[in-house]
Amino acid sequence: MGDEDWEAEIIKPHVSSYVPVFEKDRYFSGANGDTFNRTPTSSSEMDDGPRRDHFMRSGFAPGRSLGNRDAGESNKREITSTMGGFGVGKDFGNRGFSNNKFEEGDRFGFWREAYNDCEDNQTRNRGFSKRGGYQDGNDSEASGSSRRGGRGRGGFGLGSPNNECEQDEGTQRIGGPFGSKRPTLSGSGNGDIYQSRGGSGSRRGGYKGLNEEVITSSGKNSWKSEAEGGESGDTQGPKVTYIPPPPPEDEDSIFAHYQTGINFDKYDTILVEVSGHDAPPAILTFEEANLCQTLNKNIAKAGYTKLTPVQKYSIPIILAGRDLMACAQTGSGKTAAFLLPILAHMMRDGITASRFKELQEPECIIVAPTRELINQIYLEARKFSFGTCVRAVVIYGGTQLGHSIRQIVQGCNVLCATPGRLMDIIGKEKIGLRQVKYLILDEADRMLDMGFGPEMKKLISCPGMPSKEQRQTLMFSATFPEEIQRLAGEFLKSNYLFVAVGQVGGACRDVQQTTLQVGQYSKREKLVEILRNIGDERTMVFVETKKKADFIATFLCQEKISTTSIHGDREQREREQALGDFRCGKCPVLVATSVAARGLDIENVQHVINFDLPSTIDEYVHRIGRTGRCGNTGRAISFFDPESDSHLAQSLVKVLSDAQQDVPAWLEEIAFSTFVPGFGGSTRGNVFASVDTRKGKSTLNTAGFSSSQTPNPVDDESWD
Numbered sequence: 001m002g003d004e005d006w007e008a009e010i011i012k013p014h015v016s017s018y019v020p021v022f023e024k025d026r027y028f029s030g031a032n033g034d035t036f037n038r039t040p041t042s043s044s045e046m047d048d049g050p051r052r053d054h055f056m057r058s059g060f061a062p063g064r065s066l067g068n069r070d071a072g073e074s075n076k077r078e079i080t081s082t083m084g085g086f087g088v089g090k091d092f093g094n095r096g097f098s099n100n101k102f103e104e105g106d107r108f109g110f111w112r113e114a115y116n117d118c119e120d121n122q123t124r125n126r127g128f129s130k131r132g133g134y135q136d137g138n139d140s141e142a143s144g145s146s147r148r149g150g151r152g153r154g155g156f157g158l159g160s161p162n163n164e165c166e167q168d169e170g171t172q173r174i175g176g177p178f179g180s181k182r183p184t185l186s187g188s189g190n191g192d193i194y195q196s197r198g199g200s201g202s203r204r205g206g207y208k209g210l211n212e213e214v215i216t217s218s219g220k221n222s223w224k225s226e227a228e229g230g231e232s233g234d235t236q237g238p239k240v241t242y243i244p245p246p247p248p249e250d251e252d253s254i255f256a257h258y259q260t261g262i263n264f265d266k267y268d269t270i271l272v273e274v275s276g277h278d279a280p281p282a283i284l285t286f287e288e289a290n291l292c293q294t295l296n297k298n299i300a301k302a303g304y305t306k307l308t309p310v311q312k313y314s315i316p317i318i319l320a321g322r323d324l325m326a327c328a329q330t331g332s333g334k335t336a337a338f339l340l341p342i343l344a345h346m347m348r349d350g351i352t353a354s355r356f357k358e359l360q361e362p363e364c365i366i367v368a369p370t371r372e373l374i375n376q377i378y379l380e381a382r383k384f385s386f387g388t389c390v391r392a393v394v395i396y397g398g399t400q401l402g403h404s405i406r407q408i409v410q411g412c413n414v415l416c417a418t419p420g421r422l423m424d425i426i427g428k429e430k431i432g433l434r435q436v437k438y439l440i441l442d443e444a445d446r447m448l449d450m451g452f453g454p455e456m457k458k459l460i461s462c463p464g465m466p467s468k469e470q471r472q473t474l475m476f477s478a479t480f481p482e483e484i485q486r487l488a489g490e491f492l493k494s495n496y497l498f499v500a501v502g503q504v505g506g507a508c509r510d511v512q513q514t515t516l517q518v519g520q521y522s523k524r525e526k527l528v529e530i531l532r533n534i535g536d537e538r539t540m541v542f543v544e545t546k547k548k549a550d551f552i553a554t555f556l557c558q559e560k561i562s563t564t565s566i567h568g569d570r571e572q573r574e575r576e577q578a579l580g581d582f583r584c585g586k587c588p589v590l591v592a593t594s595v596a597a598r599g600l601d602i603e604n605v606q607h608v609i610n611f612d613l614p615s616t617i618d619e620y621v622h623r624i625g626r627t628g629r630c631g632n633t634g635r636a637i638s639f640f641d642p643e644s645d646s647h648l649a650q651s652l653v654k655v656l657s658d659a660q661q662d663v664p665a666w667l668e669e670i671a672f673s674t675f676v677p678g679f680g681g682s683t684r685g686n687v688f689a690s691v692d693t694r695k696g697k698s699t700l701n702t703a704g705f706s707s708s709q710t711p712n713p714v715d716d717e718s719w720d
């Protein structure tokens with residue numbers, strides 16, 4: 001299908017009920033842009049013009065080529081800035097990297113580039129800009145490049161006039177006249193409207209966003225800190241007013257869980273490697289952990305009867321007070337592996353925080369890269385600490401700062417936070433760090449990469465933060481590239497232990513992986529075909545850019561497939577709504593960017609479809625890990641476009657064969673033809689750090705048998 005056909009197919013009359021309602025003229029700002037008003041329109045007011053605009057702005061204007069992912073090209077663009085993308089003749093979906101150069105400055109530079117919407121998960125920049133929105137065909141999703149824009153300004157207007165207007169207002173001031181809200185979808189496939197309420201510009205656009213997605217050296221995304229001017233509401237940017245609804249308080253909801261799957265017992269056959277000195281032996285049962293009675297009760301209520309391998313090894317290590325870097329496959333229980341021993345310690349040692357203290361000084365800080373994930377970790381912490389005096393609190397971006405503060409002042413022992421919000425709160429002196437005994441980095445490789453690494457470094461050097469010798473630091477992930485392991489040394493005591501369950505960076509074997517060769521222009525058709533076969537089973541569809549997420553979700557709704565979407569340009573309330581609709585099955589299809597790739601534990605996700613493959617293999621591993629969790633089986637289907645995905649061929653072949661999956665001959669051929677001597681399996685070096693990079697001698701055991709001890713590796717010391 002040519003570009004023209006693509007366009008022709010999109011702009012067809014019956015799209016009307018799925019596209020946003022907006023009219024440029026209904027948005028206006030004051031002369032200096034500091035007022036923003038909008039008048040909602042009704043769907044009946046729609047006509048072809050706006051609909052066409054929507055798609056134009058969404059990046060599907062005529063004459064574009066899709067899928068150019070030329071990193072080199074994008075480097076150039078970084079310098080020449082963000083013209084790329086969505087205008088006629090522009091590229092869509094490029095995977096260029098904006099490299100390691102973070103464009104800290106030039107917050108105002110984007111004004112000079114007005115009308116260039118630059119947004120791409122892949123190239124997320126530092127979060128400025130993404131202006132508001134209305135662009136006649138020049139809206140460029142650009143290309144992989146300079147995107148200073150960070151948050152999408154998105155652009156297509158119109159949100160409902162509710163309190164979000166307030167939070168958008170400030171952004172509009174900075175961000176441009178139109179648009180205000182990120183797209184909202186409520187696709188139900190039965191005529192519901194996939195409303196792209198506009199303007200990704202809103203609060204996150206236009207000024208530096210909260211947890212802003214930024215590009216990393218590896219092309220991976222990460223999120224920008226609110227602390228650097230984000231939503232804290234200090235001097236820059238609008239006030240964020242969203243207050244998330246409190247989670248249900250009844251015991252049934254707190255302990256709700258899904259069943260382990262048929263392969264849960266097979267976890268015991270996975271090889272486990274422990275390296276470092278004097279590792280305590282693994283435990284085989286919860287009883288051996290000798291946890292307090294309340295914790296044991298909570299474990300039972302959560303339906304846990306048997307430890308997973310990462311729990312068998314990590315729990316005694318943490319109980320022994322050791323620092324730990326643990327790597328285990330997706331969905332294998334890493335959260336409980338750190339929460340249980342920490343809570344046990346806190347129960348044993350007593351806690352100091354109380355609602356009557358003026359300054360809250362949590363004993364434990366847990367950080368994770370996304371809001372939804374940190375919220376999930378919080379819910380787990382709340383579950384396991386139920387009925388104890390330990391109080392867990394969660395704070396994350398996209399919500400009202402005052403709300404976060406109110407949560408904290410009521411007493412805070414375990415603080416679960418996204419990095420940006422955490423740094424904001426620390427900056428405001430709302431918490432003290434002197435009592436921190438446990439620091440946990442979940443998805444630690446992400447937390448230490450170019451996106452979050454600087455924040456994490458700031459965190460450990462904050463006044464009052466105990467040194468690494470005085471606190472216990474724990475890192476967990478399913479992937480741990482070697483270079484990130486090396487960085488981690490700065491955070492961990494030199495004698496930390498390293499636990500690898502299975503192969504570091506390997507995919508979960510309970511996920512049946514299929515790779516299909518599908519060209520860019522056949523993807524939608526193939527997607528619909530697959531989804532129709534799948535029926536109502538819960539499916540996550542990963543795409544590479546935020547706009548594409550909107551577009552594909554709109555498209556699926558149009559095809560009468562109930563769909564919602566989650567990505568970084570949606571309001572937090574919309575993100576949570578989308579996740580809720582997906583969790584409860586109202587929308588069995590969730591189109592997502594990488595923001596949903598890590599950690600999310602959603603019951604019954606039976607399928608993951610990589611509509612676009614990610615740029616790195618570890619991202620792939622995390623994405624497909626949204627299914628096949630906790631011993632359940634799942635399926636992952638990936639569309640491999642040789643035009644754009646060849647760089648991934650070798651690492652994909654490795655992941656597939658390591659997980660004992662069929663490797664298509666054509667993929668092997670591509671991998672062979674793109675063979676790079678010294679290949680390490682990822683776009684950023686050897687993803688398969690099959691051992692602790694300290695190269696300490698380690699022991700291989702199947703889970704459940706204690707490891708022997710590790711001889712003193714010569715270069716251990718050099719880590720510190």
Ligand SMILES: Nc1ncnc2c1ncn2[C@@H]1O[C@H](COP(=O)(O)OP(=O)(O)OP(=O)(O)O)[C@@H](O)[C@H]1O
Pocket residue numbers: 257258260303304305306307308311328329330331332333334335336477478598599600601625629630
């Ligand atoms: N011992 C256990 N028995 C039963 N269920 C468990 C056990 N441990 C964890 N689970 C459940 O397994 C699911 C996956 O756990 P969790 O989210 O901690 O995985 P994870 O290893 O952190 O995955 P990811 O790498 O994707 O972040 C959760 O629903 C959790 O409650």
